Amino acid sequence: MLQRTLLILILIAPGFLATPVLAADAVTATGNHVVAGPVGVITRFQDTLIAVMKKAKTLGYRGRYAQLAPVVTATHDLPIIAQIALGQYWGRLTATQRSEFVKTFTRLSIATYAARFDAYGGETFTKPTERKLGGGDVLVESQLRSPDGSKVQFDYQLRRIDGHWRIINIIANGVSDLALKRAEYTSVIRSHGFKALVAKLKDKIAEYSRKGANAAAAS
Amino acid sequence: MRPLRPESPRYRRVRALSALLLLLPLLALVGGCASTAYHDRGDPLEPFNRKMFVFNDHLDRWILQPVARTYVRFTPKLVRASVTNFFDNVEYPNTILNQFLEGRFREGFQDTGRFVVNIVVGVGGLFDPATRFGLPRHDKDLGQTLAVWGVGQGPYLVLPFIGPDTLRNLPNLVASALTNPFFYVNTAKITMPLGAVALINKRANAAAQIEMVRQALDPYVFMREAYLQHRRFLIYNGHPPVQLFNDFGPGGLAPAPAPAKRAKPKPAGSGAH
Numbered sequence A: 001m002l003q004r005t006l007l008i009l010i011l012i013a014p015g016f017l018a019t020p021v022l023a024a025d026a027v028t029a030t031g032n033h034v035v036a037g038p039v040g041v042i043t044r045f046q047d048t049l050i051a052v053m054k055k056a057k058t059l060g061y062r063g064r065y066a067q068l069a070p071v072v073t074a075t076h077d078l079p080i081i082a083q084i085a086l087g088q089y090w091g092r093l094t095a096t097q098r099s100e101f102v103k104t105f106t107r108l109s110i111a112t113y114a115a116r117f118d119a120y121g122g123e124t125f126t127k128p129t130e131r132k133l134g135g136g137d138v139l140v141e142s143q144l145r146s147p148d149g150s151k152v153q154f155d156y157q158l159r160r161i162d163g164h165w166r167i168i169n170i171i172a173n174g175v176s177d178l179a180l181k182r183a184e185y186t187s188v189i190r191s192h193g194f195k196a197l198v199a200k201l202k203d204k205i206a207e208y209s210r211k212g213a214n215a216a217a218a219s
Numbered sequence B: 001m002r003p004l005r006p007e008s009p010r011y012r013r014v015r016a017l018s019a020l021l022l023l024l025p026l027l028a029l030v031g032g033c034a035s036t037a038y039h040d041r042g043d044p045l046e047p048f049n050r051k052m053f054v055f056n057d058h059l060d061r062w063i064l065q066p067v068a069r070t071y072v073r074f075t076p077k078l079v080r081a082s083v084t085n086f087f088d089n090v091e092y093p094n095t096i097l098n099q100f101l102e103g104r105f106r107e108g109f110q111d112t113g114r115f116v117v118n119i120v121v122g123v124g125g126l127f128d129p130a131t132r133f134g135l136p137r138h139d140k141d142l143g144q145t146l147a148v149w150g151v152g153q154g155p156y157l158v159l160p161f162i163g164p165d166t167l168r169n170l171p172n173l174v175a176s177a178l179t180n181p182f183f184y185v186n187t188a189k190i191t192m193p194l195g196a197v198a199l200i201n202k203r204a205n206a207a208a209q210i211e212m213v214r215q216a217l218d219p220y221v222f223m224r225e226a227y228l229q230h231r232r233f234l235i236y237n238g239h240p241p242v243q244l245f246n247d248f249g250p251g252g253l254a255p256a257p258a259p260a261k262r263a264k265p266k267p268a269g270s271g272a273h
Helices: A002-025 A038-054 A055-077 A078-085 A087-092 A096-116 A178-193 A196-219 B011-034 B047-075 B077-090 B094-103 B106-120 B142-148 B171-180 B188-205 B207-213 B221-234
Strands: A028-030 A032-036 A130-133 A139-143 A150-160 A164-172 B156-159 B163-166
Touching: A002 B188, A038 A055, A038 A096, A038 A130, A038 A139, A038 A150, A038 A164, A055 A096, A055 A164, A055 A196, A078 A087, A078 A096, A078 A164, A078 A178, A087 A178, A096 A196, A164 A178, A178 A196, A178 B221, B047 B156, B047 B188, B047 B207, B047 B221, B077 B094, B077 B106, B077 B188, B094 B106, B094 B142, B094 B171, B142 B171, B142 B221, B163 B221, B188 B207, B207 B221
Parallel strands: none
Antiparallel strands: A028 A032, A130 A139, A139 A150, A150 A164, B156 B163
């Protein structure tokens, strides 16, 4: 009898231990909100990218921007990314400057996706897999494969903030977007100041929008 | 054994090889004092590098870019794919050699198989059947081998005509030449045009990346960071340790801010680094 009880305990206990982990990983519905695990977040983001690429020409730049905006802001933690990208300079900004920067940075991030993903050539993402990083972060790995056989390794670093898993960095073939941004932004602030950085980011947004309008007019 | 005549091609090769062998201990010496994390030392040659960056940029805008664009316009995509395959394969002995030097014997033999399969089945390397046979392309060079052997990176360099590089990577300029079969073809009539096609084709393939660099806020910084990170990716065979960004402390290359007169420096966040 004791043996049977022990056996049952041994069989059940790992299940008990595993349950919270599984719940955190899978897509779980809490009330009206659907909270997605890291892989769920990436799948949503990549599916949106592919969908936008497939309809790129009919949507045009503005259409792509409109479709991407809600998904990019939901799947990325843009305020955190903006903060890390400014490195030590973030701490020296006023509250107004910070919110202005986050606003501009958010628009630029969406605009960059809308500008870059402007055509579809049969690309697919492989099924994402996740592994844990230090400090509670998770890395989700996936490959972008093109029909010509070339592939790009995409690693997404996600952090759980206020119960939501969100992207804080994208690493493409080892090149970390966040590290690049931080190096560039801090370099611009150091040599030209914060105002110049914001002006440059706004120029970029205007440039993407102008080029997008031209592409629409040409087709 | 024939005696070496100073002007003979064989003499040229031996000289190049000995230059390489001389460079190795020098690098080991540098490695002793150079830090692997260039961030610790910044970019000491930045003023020189920036000048070279501008020089290369002009050179590209005036010569390479227009030539590469013309090449793309008049050459069918399939032909360009074959040109890429051909030169990738010609340069492949460098990858094979460095797989073995890194002690990656399995990959070394696989890559040897890839090289042979693409020559025999792939019509001299014009096609890439090896990838479909499960022998994918790798990218190895002497710079990576030296990193694996523990040589420090040394300063970041931008070289005229060559582009981004590091001190540790310089011997690879010699190694890649010596492992290229065309180095042993001593007919300029063959090697010069082939070299030109290889260069133009490389430029054409890199068009999207070069455009991204040019669109950056600070193209010089963007190129440096992207290059160094990609090198790290190759050194770790595609799985470099992830930078966590756990602290919001100083990062990138930004030096510590000059202390303002009135503000007292705040204590650094816990666990910086």
